Amino acid sequence: MTEHSTPFERSTALDGIASLRHGFFGRQGGHSTGAFASNNMSIAIGDEPRLAEANRSGAAQELGYLRQNLYLLRQTHSADVRTLTDYPDNDIAFDADAMVTKLPTLALGILTADCTPILFADAEAGVIGAAHAGWRGAVDGIIGNTVDAMVALGADPKRIVAAIGPTISGDNYEVGPQFMTDFVALQPDGWRHFHVPEGKRTHFDLPGFVEAQLRAAGIETVDRVGGCTYGHPDRYFSHRYATHHATKTGRQIAIIGLS
Template structure:
C-alpha cells in the first residue's frame, strides 16, 4: 500500500480517512520520481493517473476531488464528484460521504480539517498568498455554514517549507506587515542575510484566530528533505523540475 503520514486527532475519528503523502510509493521517474500527482509539471499524464489511483486506494474514501489551485483564498463547497481541475479555488469543504478532498503542494502548507460531530470536513492549500488573504478563516466559515463549530474542528497541517529555508526578502516582509502589523514574530533575519518567513507558524496562528484549538503538525520541512517530499524551491535552486505531493481527507460512506 502507498504510505502516508497521519495526524492522531484525525485518525481517531472512525468515519474519516486522511493522509499526507510524500513522494514515495509512486511510479513516476526522473525529476518526478515517486508519487507525483500533478498533470501540470511535465510528467506523463498516464503515470500521474496511476499515482492518483494509488492514493484513492490507500485512502479508501471515494473519488479524489482536485481543484485548479491558483494561490487564492477561495473555498468551494462540494456536494458531488468534480472533474479534476475544473474548479478554480484553493480550498474546499463538504458534508457528503464518498468524496476525498485533495490538496496538491510542493512547499506550500496543506491543511486538513474535520468536525466529527457535524460530519463536516475541509482541505486547504495555504501558500503565503492564500494564507495572508484569509484562506484559513474562509474554510472555517464555510464549514460553519454546513453545521460545524470552530471549537470542535480538528485541524492538521502537513509537510511544508520551514522558516529557516524560506528566504523572502525585505519587500515581502514590508508588504506582509502592512496587512498583518502584529505578524513580525513570523520573521527572522540571519546575520548578514535577508528575512525568512515562518509559513507554518503563520498558518497555525490563523487557525487559532479562526477559533480552532485542536491543531497538529504532521511531517517535516519539504525543502530540507527532498528525498521524502517534492519541493519547488529546492528544485528551482538546483535548476531541475519537481512534482507535487497530495494531502487527502474524506468521509467514508455510511
C-alpha cells in the same frame, strides 16, 4: 511514516475520528520517473499524465477510495473556497484553493510542493475541509474562509480539528526584507513570523503563520504532521529546492474524506 505500498503520514489528532480517512502523501511509492520520481500528483508540470493519474489512483486506493471519488481543485493561490453539496465531476476543473463538504465517500485532495496543506474535520457535525495555503492565500484569508464555509455546513470552530502537513519551514524560507514589508502591510501582526538568522536574509515561518491563523479562526486543536519539504527532498517535492538546483519537481497530495 506508515508501512504501506504507498507511504503516507497521518495526524494523531485526526486519527481519533473513526468516521474519517486521511493521509499526507510524500514523493515515494509512485510511478513517475526522473525529476518527478516517484509519486507526483500533478498533470500540469511536465510529467506524463498517465503516470500522475496512476499515482492519484494509488493514493486514493490506499485510503479505501476509488479514483473517481478523489476530487482535486485547480489551485490558484486564492482565498476562494468551494462548498461541495453534490458529488463533483472530476473532469470539470474548478478554480479554488479550499473545499468543504458533508458528503460521505468523497475524498478531498490538495496538491503542494512547499505551500501548507491543511486538513480539517468536525466529527460531531460530519463536516470536513481541505485547504492549500501558500503565503498569498494565507494572508488573503483562505484559512478563515475555509472555517466559515465549514460553519455554514454546521461545524463549530471549537470542535474543528486541523492538521498542517509537510511544508517549507521558516529556517528554509528566505524571502528578503521587501517581502516582509509588503506582508506586514497586509497583516500588521505578521511581523512576529519573520526572523533574520545571523549573516543571512529575512526568513518567513509559513506554518507558524498558518497555525496562528487557524487559532485566530477559533480552532483549538492544531496538529503538525511531517517535516520540512525543502529540508527533505528525498521525502517530499519542493518547488523552492528544485528552483535552487535548476530542476523540476512534482506535487504531493494531502487527502481527507468521510467513510
